[in-house]
Amino acid sequence: xxxxxxxxNLSGILITFSLWTPPSLVAQTPRPEVPAPLSVPRxxxxxxxPYAPQPIVQGGIVIPLYPPDSPQLxxxxxxxxxxxxxxxxxxGRISWITNIHNPSIExxxxxxxxxxxxAVILAAGGGHRTLNVGSESADFVPFFHQYGVSTVILRNRLxxxxxxxxxxxxxxxLQAIRLVRAHAQRWNIDPKRIGIMGFxxxxxxxxxxxxxxxxxxxxxxxxxxxxxxxxPDFTVLVYPGPSPFARGARPEIPKDVPxxxxxxxxxxxxxxxxxxxxxxxxxxxxxxxxxxxxxYGHGRHPxxxxxxxxxxxxxxxxxxxxxxxxxxxxxxxxxxxxxxLQKPGLETRAARxxxxxxxxAAKPPAK
Numbered sequence: 001x002x003x004x005x006x007x008x009n010l011s012g013i014l015i016t017f018s019l020w021t022p023p024s025l026v027a028q029t030p031r032p033e034v035p036a037p038l039s040v041p042r043x044x045x046x047x048x049x050p051y052a053p054q055p056i057v058q059g060g061i062v063i064p065l066y067p068p069d070s071p072q073l074x075x076x077x078x079x080x081x082x083x084x085x086x087x088x089x090x091x092g093r094i095s096w097i098t099n100i101h102n103p104s105i106e107x108x109x110x111x112x113x114x115x116x117x118x119a120v121i122l123a124a125g126g127g128h129r130t131l132n133v134g135s136e137s138a139d140f141v142p143f144f145h146q147y148g149v150s151t152v153i154l155r156n157r158l159x160x161x162x163x164x165x166x167x168x169x170x171x172x173x174l175q176a177i178r179l180v181r182a183h184a185q186r187w188n189i190d191p192k193r194i195g196i197m198g199f200x201x202x203x204x205x206x207x208x209x210x211x212x213x214x215x216x217x218x219x220x221x222x223x224x225x226x227x228x229x230x231x232p233d234f235t236v237l238v239y240p241g242p243s244p245f246a247r248g249a250r251p252e253i254p255k256d257v258p259x260x261x262x263x264x265x266x267x268x269x270x271x272x273x274x275x276x277x278x279x280x281x282x283x284x285x286x287x288x289x290x291x292x293x294x295x296y297g298h299g300r301h302p303x304x305x306x307x308x309x310x311x312x313x314x315x316x317x318x319x320x321x322x323x324x325x326x327x328x329x330x331x332x333x334x335x336x337x338x339x340x341l342q343k344p345g346l347e348t349r350a351a352r353x354x355x356x357x358x359x360x361a362a363k364p365p366a367k
Contacts, residue, residue, distance in 0.1 A: 117344025
């Protein structure tokens, strides 16, 4: 090799080396950051006025259940803010609420062309420790909208915050029914199509509302709405907690007790299934029309650990395709059969048959 050839080869090697740069030294192009979630629900401010509950679903109309000076409220705590507990995996989704001292309703109405006039008040569960408004309230707003049904999310007081279920939480449910009925015309709701759907601990409230509304109305503790009935036009018990008939109790059943739809897993959720059976048995023995119950062979109570390590889902969840995951379709069948999905203003079959049951028995003609 000549000297000139050697120098040409060496210069090529040097040029190649000079063009190669270790990856750690290559300038990285800055990548844009993922933006933070928008419109994340936040508690309202605290001041000298009672706490103002904030909507958990966009567009909700939020109204406290009682006037600010109501003796139903704990004046010492009514200014405390609610605690909104967000999902760890879904940004902006409220999973549950605690520290409820100014109970309220959050109303979501439907399009005029879809509207059936029916409204469902949603009472979430949580063992009276929390209010699981994500899976057992917020998810139902778009679900019921497609059927022309308005939804009302109830935020009732909790045992964990020092309140009694029967004298506080049940009263909150009954006051919610009364309040929705008071504003029915404004919200294009049929005052004879207002019912309550409760889940687990929330079903304790919906069952009690169906049985104890005459007592609540006689007490006249609802402030300016005392003259409005708190009777639900239908009640729904979803994997229910103890009903008024639990442990052999036999409270008086009102003559015009509303129809009921009851759903629960069976042997996999035996305790709640027994409570469901107790309510169904009491209504059936009383001859109440339009009482329907579904006990599924496969399923557990929401939150329970499954064999694969996951947990049983709540509310509208598919539950891996098992029949229990389709209970909401069975509810819509029943709801339509009772007449609640027909045009607003028409008498429902449920109302007609409840009235017939409540009517005094005809006396035989005098001889």
